Amino acid sequence: MKSREVNLSDRVWKLASVIFVFSIAVAMTQTIWAVHLEKLLGSASKVGFVNAFLMFVAFLSYFAMIPIIERNDKAKLFSLSVFILASCYFLFYFAKNIYLFILIAIILTISGSLRITSFGILVRDNSPIKRVSRSEGLIYSFMNSAWIIGPLIASFILIKFSENTVFLISSFVAILTVLLFISFRFKDKDGKKRTDNDIRKNFLGFFKDKDRIISYCLGVGVTTWWTLIYLYIPLFIIKSGLPQQWVGYFLFATAIPLVLLEYHFSKLAGKKGFRKMFNIGYFFVAIISLICFFIPNIYIILSLLVIASFGMAIVEPNTEAYFFDILKGKEEYRYYGPYNTTVHIGLIIGSALGAIILLFLPFKFLFILYSALMFIFFTLSFKTKRIIEENR
Helix, strand or coil: CCCCCCCCCHHHHHHHHHHHHHHHHHHHHHHHHHHHHHHHHCCHHHHHHHHHHHHHHHHHHHHHCHHHHHHCCHHHHHHHHHHHHHHHHHHHCCCCCHHHHHHHHHHHHHHHHHHHHHHHHHHHHCCCHHHHHHHHHHHHHHHHHHHHHHHHHHHHHHHHCCHHHHHHHHHHHHHHHHHHHHHCCCCCCCCCCCCCCCHHHHHHHHCCCHHHHHHHHHHHHHHHHHHHHHHHHHHHHHHCCCCCHHHHHHHHHHHHHHHHHHHHHHHHHHHHCHHHHHHHHHHHHHHHHHHHHCCCCHHHHHHHHHHHHHHHHHHHHHHHHHHHHHCCCCHHHHHHHHHCHHHHHHHHHHHHHHHHHHHHCCCCHHHHHHHHHHHHHHHHHHHCCCCCHHHC
């Protein structure tokens, strides 16, 4: 990968290095999140419902934070939000009570809306107009590289120490992220002087446009799938009798196709258009999930789910790039925050529907559920605009 060849700014590469370090911290905690919650709550179904509640809080916070995003320096907002995350991880180390744990998780969730939105706008503002998809591909490649390393570190910590120690070390890594980001001296471009304070107006304004709705739904599809991988499959691994380290090994393997291919597919989307990428990716994942329903062997199931990441590598880096390409002017300041609720709506859908399935049916029926959901997103992908960045 040659930086000059792809015409990406040095600032995009710096942002990629920041998100790499930050994502190691997040990947470490996500490796243990579902299993740790189940120990506090007592059942996989309750884990799903609590996760869905947190995602609903996040959904509301994205719309409430629009005026803050529009009015303030995005670089400062990102630094502050990562510091809050580091503080929450540090407090998780001491939290033994489920109610205290959930309270800290709510604070963490709300700060996440500032972090994700501010960072995304920084990437967009520092990307050449014809290279947004490549910038997104680079960011996702670095991010997913961290998701290879993070679970392995977490697995090593679990062998030597405890789950709580993972939170503690993740806190230190997040602080390192803040220091690295500050050292790069990022400055925000001029935001909007007039802010949009009406939450209801922001909500209705976002969903008035058909193209934004389609783009939003395709973003939801990505995080819906990751709910299966990062929330329910770790529980499936433990219930199947495998040691907890296997969660880390599985998540490590899942990230490999993303690291190897996301940048390539983001470049391909810039040349060939987004629609084909969405069609192929969602169809591939839907088929793999359906096959898993009929397989009794856990090792084969885990292998197939790793293979499904090839489909996600086609879709994931292009959903956000497509959204930016359909926006006009400074709409990104008003609408990028609401767009990021795709993460949480996808997690709400995946968590809540999965929890309901587990109340009444065996675990393997989750594969039928997720296959059906991926087929729905595959169908919606035919409604996307035929945008080719290199022709703009």
